[in-house]
Amino acid sequence: MNDRPAALVTGASRGLGQALALRLAERGHPVVLVARADEPLQDVVTRIRARGGRLAHAVVGDLGRPDDARSIAAQATALVGRVGLLVHNASSLGPLPMPALADTRPEDLLAVLEVNLLGPFRLTRALLGGLALGQGGTIVHISSDAAVEAYPGWGAYAVSKAALDHLSRVWAAELGEAGVRVLSVDPGEMDTRMHADAVPDADRWALADPDVVARRILALLEDSVGAPSGARLIAAQWSADGEVTA
Amino acid sequence: MSGPWTAADGPRGVAQQRLLVVDPTAEMAFETRARALPELLRARDLVVVNDAATLPASLRVCTGSGRMHELRVATPGGPTGWWVVLLGEGDWRTPTERRPLPEMLDVDDAIALPDGTHAHVLERSPRSPRLLRIDWGRDDARVLALLFGHGRPIQYSYLKGDLRIEDVQTAFGVRPWAVEMPSASRPLDWAALRALRGRGVELATLTHAAGLSATGDDALDAQLPLPERYDLPARTVAAIERAHAGGARVLAVGTTVVRALEGNAATHGGRLRSGEGTTALVIGPGFVPRIASGLLSGVHEPGTSHHAVVRAFAPAALLEAAHQHAALRGFLVHEFGDATLVLPRERARLG
Numbered sequence: 001m002n003d004r005p006a007a008l009v010t011g012a013s014r015g016l017g018q019a020l021a022l023r024l025a026e027r028g029h030p031v032v033l034v035a036r037a038d039e040p041l042q043d044v045v046t047r048i049r050a051r052g053g054r055l056a057h058a059v060v061g062d063l064g065r066p067d068d069a070r071s072i073a074a075q076a077t078a079l080v081g082r083v084g085l086l087v088h089n090a091s092s093l094g095p096l097p098m099p100a101l102a103d104t105r106p107e108d109l110l111a112v113l114e115v116n117l118l119g120p121f122r123l124t125r126a127l128l129g130g131l132a133l134g135q136g137g138t139i140v141h142i143s144s145d146a147a148v149e150a151y152p153g154w155g156a157y158a159v160s161k162a163a164l165d166h167l168s169r170v171w172a173a174e175l176g177e178a179g180v181r182v183l184s185v186d187p188g189e190m191d192t193r194m195h196a197d198a199v200p201d202a203d204r205w206a207l208a209d210p211d212v213v214a215r216r217i218l219a220l221l222e223d224s225v226g227a228p229s230g231a232r233l234i235a236a237q238w239s240a241d242g243e244v245t246a
Numbered sequence: 247m248s249g250p251w252t253a254a255d256g257p258r259g260v261a262q263q264r265l266l267v268v269d270p271t272a273e274m275a276f277e278t279r280a281r282a283l284p285e286l287l288r289a290r291d292l293v294v295v296n297d298a299a300t301l302p303a304s305l306r307v308c309t310g311s312g313r314m315h316e317l318r319v320a321t322p323g324g325p326t327g328w329w330v331v332l333l334g335e336g337d338w339r340t341p342t343e344r345r346p347l348p349e350m351l352d353v354d355d356a357i358a359l360p361d362g363t364h365a366h367v368l369e370r371s372p373r374s375p376r377l378l379r380i381d382w383g384r385d386d387a388r389v390l391a392l393l394f395g396h397g398r399p400i401q402y403s404y405l406k407g408d409l410r411i412e413d414v415q416t417a418f419g420v421r422p423w424a425v426e427m428p429s430a431s432r433p434l435d436w437a438a439l440r441a442l443r444g445r446g447v448e449l450a451t452l453t454h455a456a457g458l459s460a461t462g463d464d465a466l467d468a469q470l471p472l473p474e475r476y477d478l479p480a481r482t483v484a485a486i487e488r489a490h491a492g493g494a495r496v497l498a499v500g501t502t503v504v505r506a507l508e509g510n511a512a513t514h515g516g517r518l519r520s521g522e523g524t525t526a527l528v529i530g531p532g533f534v535p536r537i538a539s540g541l542l543s544g545v546h547e548p549g550t551s552h553h554a555v556v557r558a559f560a561p562a563a564l565l566e567a568a569h570q571h572a573a574l575r576g577f578l579v580h581e582f583g584d585a586t587l588v589l590p591r592e593r594a595r596l597g
Binding site: 057073075078129130134 | 295297299301323386387390391394395411412415416417418419420421422436439440443449450451481
């Protein structure tokens, strides 16, 4: 029997989300993959099943739409029973190329906050009954070093990630006694479409493979001492082979 | 609304809720604020809640003749299948009993859905020709996607405005099984749950598919509640058995929890067995609850089926006195009204 809790990963059709879903499935977690478009999600589900993962499901939803959180939570819960590991990975950069804050329209900042901050907040709320009523579980927020460093041109995204980090800390403070571990993880720079959108001329060879980062994140999830609830963690400090490197 | 009772006319939170407390042990009743609920319970008490989330269970559909109808989900899939009722056209401002009669459908008839696809009738219930089991032509998760994409919560004609999906969720509802809100949980927001934990009160969950409160069909309404699906986790059974063995008090939150617990025990010789089941148990006069000894519920007018469940937990004279007080004080009834707490009694310690 499988005693790994079911995981839900948002933004799972590509990049880090896809890599996390594949690795979680490989470790035996039933996985619900969430993204806006069905077809790329189904491709990932097919890949998971081809690798022997039995319990992988696609749920279409848009974290930027207020009503979708309940829909995603309902479908995921119907498919896997209870979500015990929630990975908020989906995020939006906003308009491309990313404008300076001075040139960012307020509605564009709001749209980024909807996806990157309110979306995770709503989805956690909708799934909290399966986590904080004694069952316990883990919530992971995928952050960015832009949440800490003030880079010109990263305004909307950076603000949303800084707020997401603090959302994570407050959840941790409130949910600790209910046995829910809440983490924020800076994955570092990765060779993903999002990174190419943000920095089109980046040297791809200097960027991390999202699969390596996914394995680092799985390693830190196993490390309850080094990665306690409420912490903001740098994924690169864990080895992709499961050993702490820092 | 007849008699002295008034319904709350819109969504209200715990901060606005009053609590009618009935204490069968002290043979007294009093009124307080719903916020005070945690202070009325004590260490080792066990509180059992229904963690069902509420579906947008109402959908506008079209039958073969071209007539528009409101489709209401009665049972949300799983082993019993999807049972639905059709109501004649009209919105929530018209009480269900005054809506036009729906078209009578036969097995294999098609129902046009808002996304352009069709459902088909698989079966008509012997309870009522208006209660239909349908095939949505997709798996249960995709039915949920359809409902969330095109449906809305079941509305109530006594409310001032439209209910949104957030309005009908409890703080902790997560499994998409309820077609109407398990509203007894309204006093229990996360602050209340935290306060209960802080007092050493234990919490446990089950899932019960809270069903329709009205179908627009008198004959069918008289048979409510319909058999409802529940899931009783092993950890909840263990918590209840520990509470019983140690003489601790068990409080059921909502008539749905009473139904699931007593229905499960009734089919297993008085003992609880974990797992999924369906219960047709109707709790009426003279029913003696064996699992929970107290109940948190809404305020229910005498004569309603919910009131009959409350009566199973408190002596009739005490409950009547409490209700007279509540009526005089303008306590509000129905989904978004005030709350009643029948304090759980001590059980004799076993062994």
